Amino acid sequence: MDARAIIARIRDGAVPSAEELRWFAAGLASGGITDAQAGAFAMAVLLKGLGEAGRVALTTGMRDSGHVLDWAMPGPVLDKHSTGGIGDCVSLLLAPALAACGAYVPMISGRGLGHTGGTLDKLEAIPGFRTGLSEEALRAQVKEVRCAIVAASAEIAPADRRLYAIRDVTGTVESIDLITASILSKKLAAGLEALVLDVKCGSGAFMKTLPEAEALARALVSTAQGAGCMTSALITDMTQPLATAAGNALEVIEVMETLTGTSVNAALWDLTAALGGEALALGGLAADPEDGAGRIAQALESGAAAEWFGRMVAAQGGPADFVDRWPDRLPAAPVTREVPSLGAGYVTAIDGEALGLAVVGLGGGRQREGDRVNPSVGLSDLAGIGEEIGAGDPLCLVQAASEAAAAAAVAQVQAAYRLSPEAPEDPPLILGRIG
Helix, strand or coil, X not given: CXXXXXXXXXXXXXXXCHHHHHHHHHHHHHCCCCHHHHHHHHHHHHHXXXXXXXXXXXXXXXXXXXXXXXXXXCCCEEEEEECCCCCCCHHHHHHHHHHHCCCEEEEEECCCECCECCHHHHHXXXXXXXXXXXHHHHHHHHHHHCEEEEECCCCCXXXXXXXXXXXXXXXXXXXXXXHHHHHHHHHHHCCCCEEEEEEEECCCCCCCCHHHHHHHHHHHHHHHXXXXXXXXXXXXXXXXXXXXXXXXXXXXXXXXXXXXXXXXXXXXXXXXXXXXXXXXXXXXXXXXXXXXXXXXXXXXXXXXXHHHHHHHHHHCCCCCCHHHHHHHHCCCCCEEEEXXXXXXXXXXXXXXXXXXXXXXXXXXXXXXXXXXXXXXXXXXXXXXXXXXXXXXXXXXXXXXXXXXXXXXXHHXXXXXXXXXXXXXXXXXXXXXXXX
């Protein structure tokens, strides 16, 4: 095998063999492939693509570059992945709801990326919550608690860790082939029987248009199925934040309000049920997605999902009484400021990416690798599309660490909202299904 020949073949529009792509993935993990070769490979794939067979080969090669978990559970091993958005805290609801329905959920999640929030950062707003579990601890927890939400260990898909770092500094993040291999290599290394994907579309997503989102969803579904994992995808709206909050502790608050029934967010509930219904149907725990959605809704309504969430929090080092005492357990920012609307009318458009960057600017995300995240800051009580706003009425509340940070965020939020004299149509939550 020759790395230079493989790169040249892709550069010239040909696709290397499955054996060559798997060899290249193994070399990424072992260090046999240099940084220069990895960068050239990523650029060649971005410009020329790999095709479906090449995507499957690269994905499975990256999956197999480290440990691949296997399970012997009395129920199906299921998971969900979102491509990222603003106020998207569905994973915190879905993992325990699936557990309540008899599934086992080893959810390997990520941190904030760019303007989008990260599931691990949200959970780490809970005092003591540990996301870095050993493989042995993960196995024990999934067996006992049925769900865990953790970071990928160094042994999971090391080829992806190496290639992602190269892509981040070589302008090759946007390749659908490389996005697909990156997402799925980690998920498939968790030993899943079925996977449901939430591909976001809109101003707060990486995929801004429906054709872009559909292309990514098709690539993900076909590649996962080609690798032997039953998979479907929902394309969902991200023209506005999914929750009415954006920020780590603030989104956990909204999750807990929905789990405990104190103030249910309908969009979070509906999307959790829809994604969970797909997963339960794929895993054989429901007759079809509609039946599965009903089972997830019942788990939420009955409080069973809240109970399993509490068990997961306690198992991963958080407070044992978190479900009962969560308002006392989460950090609060010292500065709260209203964001007054500069005009009057109906909210017709929201720049979700700008809201996400405002949260990052407040300290709720990372501007550089290694930055410490402030779990208490963010935006709450966000006005949604279709809401009527008067001049001076609040568009949201800024939760900040300082007056200066709050003032900067106020200006960013004001610039992110567009008002019109006429009410717009409500955007549909689910835009399509693949698989």
